Amino acid sequence: xxxxxxxxxxxxxxxxxxxxxxxxxxxxxxxxxxxxxxxxxxxxxxxxxxxxxxxxxxxxxxxxxxxxxxxxxxxxxxxxxxxxxxxxxxxxxxxxxxxxxxxxxxxxxxxxxxxxxxxxxxxxxxxxxxxxxxxxxxxxxxxxxxxxxxxxxxxxxxxxxxxxxxxxxxxxxxxxxxxxxxxxxxxxxxxxxxxxxxxxxxxxxxxxxxxxxxxxxxxxxxxxxxxxxxxxxxxxxxxxxxxxxxxx
Amino acid sequence: xxxxxxxxxxxxxxxxxxxxxxxxxxxxxxxxxxxxxxxxxxxxxxxxxxxxxxxxxxxxxxxxxxxxxxxxxxxxxxxxxxxxxxxxxxxxxxxxxxxxxxxxxxxxxxxxxxxxxxxxxxxxxxxxxxxxxxxxxxxxxxxxxxxxxxxxxxxxxxxxxxxxxxxxxxxxxxxxxxxxxxxxxxxxxxxxxxxxxxxxxxxxxxxxxxxxxxxxxxxxxxxxxxxxxxxxxxxxxxxxxxxxxxxxxxxxxxx
Numbered sequence: 001x002x003x004x005x006x007x008x009x010x011x012x013x014x015x016x017x018x019x020x021x022x023x024x025x026x027x028x029x030x031x032x033x034x035x036x037x038x039x040x041x042x043x044x045x046x047x048x049x050x051x052x053x054x055x056x057x058x059x060x061x062x063x064x065x066x067x068x069x070x071x072x073x074x075x076x077x078x079x080x081x082x083x084x085x086x087x088x089x090x091x092x093x094x095x096x097x098x099x100x101x102x103x104x105x106x107x108x109x110x111x112x113x114x115x116x117x118x119x120x121x122x123x124x125x126x127x128x129x130x131x132x133x134x135x136x137x138x139x140x141x142x143x144x145x146x147x148x149x150x151x152x153x154x155x156x157x158x159x160x161x162x163x164x165x166x167x168x169x170x171x172x173x174x175x176x177x178x179x180x181x182x183x184x185x186x187x188x189x190x191x192x193x194x195x196x197x198x199x200x201x202x203x204x205x206x207x208x209x210x211x212x213x214x215x216x217x218x219x220x221x222x223x224x225x226x227x228x229x230x231x232x233x234x235x236x237x238x239x240x241x242x243x244x245x246x247x248x
Numbered sequence: 249x250x251x252x253x254x255x256x257x258x259x260x261x262x263x264x265x266x267x268x269x270x271x272x273x274x275x276x277x278x279x280x281x282x283x284x285x286x287x288x289x290x291x292x293x294x295x296x297x298x299x300x301x302x303x304x305x306x307x308x309x310x311x312x313x314x315x316x317x318x319x320x321x322x323x324x325x326x327x328x329x330x331x332x333x334x335x336x337x338x339x340x341x342x343x344x345x346x347x348x349x350x351x352x353x354x355x356x357x358x359x360x361x362x363x364x365x366x367x368x369x370x371x372x373x374x375x376x377x378x379x380x381x382x383x384x385x386x387x388x389x390x391x392x393x394x395x396x397x398x399x400x401x402x403x404x405x406x407x408x409x410x411x412x413x414x415x416x417x418x419x420x421x422x423x424x425x426x427x428x429x430x431x432x433x434x435x436x437x438x439x440x441x442x443x444x445x446x447x448x449x450x451x452x453x454x455x456x457x458x459x460x461x462x463x464x465x466x467x468x469x470x471x472x473x474x475x476x477x478x479x480x481x482x483x484x485x486x487x488x489x490x491x492x493x494x495x496x497x498x499x500x501x502x503x
Binding site: 104107108111112113115116117118119120121122127 | 304307308309330331335336337339341343344345346347356357360361409
């Protein structure tokens with residue numbers, strides 16, 4: 001485990017040093033951005049709409065019983081932007097994009113494509129890891145913004161149509177505006193940026209160290225997804241504690 | 249890419265006391281070799297004798313457990329080595345990048361290192377593909393090609409680098425006899441045209457004796473003999489003679 005952590009830190013550092021080369025790799029970055037957006041946007045929309053909806057559905061009647069239904073907008077708004085959108089989107093992207101990254105790089109390793117790059121004096125980190133890491137670091141926060149907006153909308157729809165809650169659109173968003181500050185959304189975006197780096201580094205690292213043919217590729221994909229999710233959830237706690245400290 | 253060494257000069261290769269173990273098992277047991285600039289040096293040996301591992305060490309894909317490799321007297325572990333010398337390898341499997349088209353694969357080195365403008369790269373790609381009999385296939389994906397065609401694209405990709413040292417891992421495997429002859433001719437032409445140093449790993453006796461200036465026979469990680477094709481043919485070592493003369497005899501299996 002410690003060897004893996006060390007290797008990932010070295011990979012992150014080497015990628016960081018290569019950041020000035022991003023412009024040269026811009027075509028690959030755009031390809032990856034398109035790949036991430038294209039495969040994830042619809043899923044993000046559906047997932048976020050229903051997450052927003054289910055929070056409203058669970059908490060709305062409880063708030064109504066205590067005469068606090070007007071706070072539903074703020075409750076859904078804060079839950080979505082501070083916690084659920086960044087974490088759920090990161091888990092989704094780890095499953096969809098992290099797995100694809102580790103499978104693609106793993107397959108290139110197994111079928112000697114990475115060796116071929118090295119014989120041509122092309123750095124696999126610059127050619128493969130840098131564009132993926134840059135793309136996911138842009139794409140995930142963007143998806144989280146989209147997820148937040150759709151999640152809020154999902155909460156608003158359920159709050160309006162559920163007869164136990166029965167909070168109109170205007171009242172929902174008025175309370176949401178009152179309780180949710182820009183800082184809360186920024187906190188969620190900061191989290192998502194860290195999670196994006198974790199997904200990119202873990203997935204590319206697993207891909208680069210793949211051995212043993214198709215079974216090895218499968219193993220790498222599983223490890224990439226599981227390790228990313230575990231690390232996201234652990235880091236989420238510490239990031240939340242850290243950001244709360246600065247919120248005070 | 250540095251211009252300190254002309255891309256038109258072949259390089260010498262020196263291998264000294266090379267040892268490699270995989271899981272405690274010796275794969276290379278003290279290999280010593282000297283390859284002269286512009287020479288076509290063929291390494292022959294049975295499967296599992298360490299030929300490909302030796303080739304991977306020469307290009308820096310494997311790290312030796314002991315011993316040293318140098319090119320033109322400079323250790324390949326030295327800083328900036330790969331940037332100074334143009335070295336290409338033709339992998340047995342081709343090792344084409346499956347997400348790129350044939351044209352992008354062939355021009356990859358030139359485009360990634362920004363050595364030539366795009367139009368010039370396209371011209372070079374077309375020229376190299378024509379050379380290996382794959383004219384007009386620039387837009388195909390590797391998955392749409394046969395094994396032999398992939399190998400020829402890999403050779404075109406190596407040629408596009410205009411290397412000073414080119415390593416071939418079984419260049420004629422999966423090729424029909426006509427294309428095998430074309431590849432052998434191309435290896436010879438390259439030597440005449442750009443005086444490139446070639447190290448060829450092959451089982452193909454016709455190829456080896458057709459193109460080699462010198463041949464090394466490797467067996468169980470040790471070099472058994474090095475010499476001109478005539479010297480190797482005349483070598484009385486039973487393992488070498490068996491390797492060079494064995495033929496399938498159908499009569500043995502007819503009851």
